Amino acid sequence: MAKIDENKEGIKGMVNPTRYGIERFAYLLMRLTGLGLLAYFVAHIYETSNILRGKVGWQEFLAITQTPEGHIILAIVIGMSVFHTVNGIRVMLGHGGIGVGKPARPDYPYAPQSQNARHKIAIYSSIVLAALAMMYGLAVMFGE
């Protein structure tokens, strides 16, 4: 029983991105961006509720969020949402059996069929697209 407990790493094991390659990193990023987006969503619902305080209340709250720091936070949110979307579509396709390869006899070095180049390219693409979207977002927000 004690040995089983030792193997339970909990959050520490979940956030360790160094052991299993880019797929594990994508798994971690998917969860971190999901939590980040949920936090932003709840904050956004609160933020927009300030419209009920009238014009003065809305302008007051806008003054807090429409700052360089606010724009940087929004750019991070844009990056998180693009990564979460593109990687989410990859995960959905994988769960549907698309892009995971055909079943084959497991031979040494036992590389999983599902962790193939297509999925790796999709993960790297989602990171690149997220970076591009962040840059576009920053250009729009700081360009005005």
Next chain:
Amino acid sequence: MRESVIMKIHYGTALASVALVAVHILFRLTQGFAESLQYESVIANYEFLPYAGMLEIILILLSIHGFNGLRVILLELKQGPTFEKSVTYGCIAAMALIILYGSRTIFMTSMGMV
């Protein structure tokens, strides 16, 4: 509900959210980001009922997707009948609260009660 059905709902809400949030962002970009956030512009957006309806749908879809995602993450970390029930009911309660709070803003603003 079976977990496979819940995951289908999770994926369905994700795809629908992506499409509708894209429209929501396009509204901000076509008007000019800073101008679209001005009080009069925001009120005009809410009073345009198809847009207000879309915001309500986005609110429901993202609440379901977001809090089910949180439930999945929490259940990956720890298991057990009591914990799983607490997480599930906690997420449903949080989801309902967010939908109610967000709907209040949408309804009151679109009905001109500001």
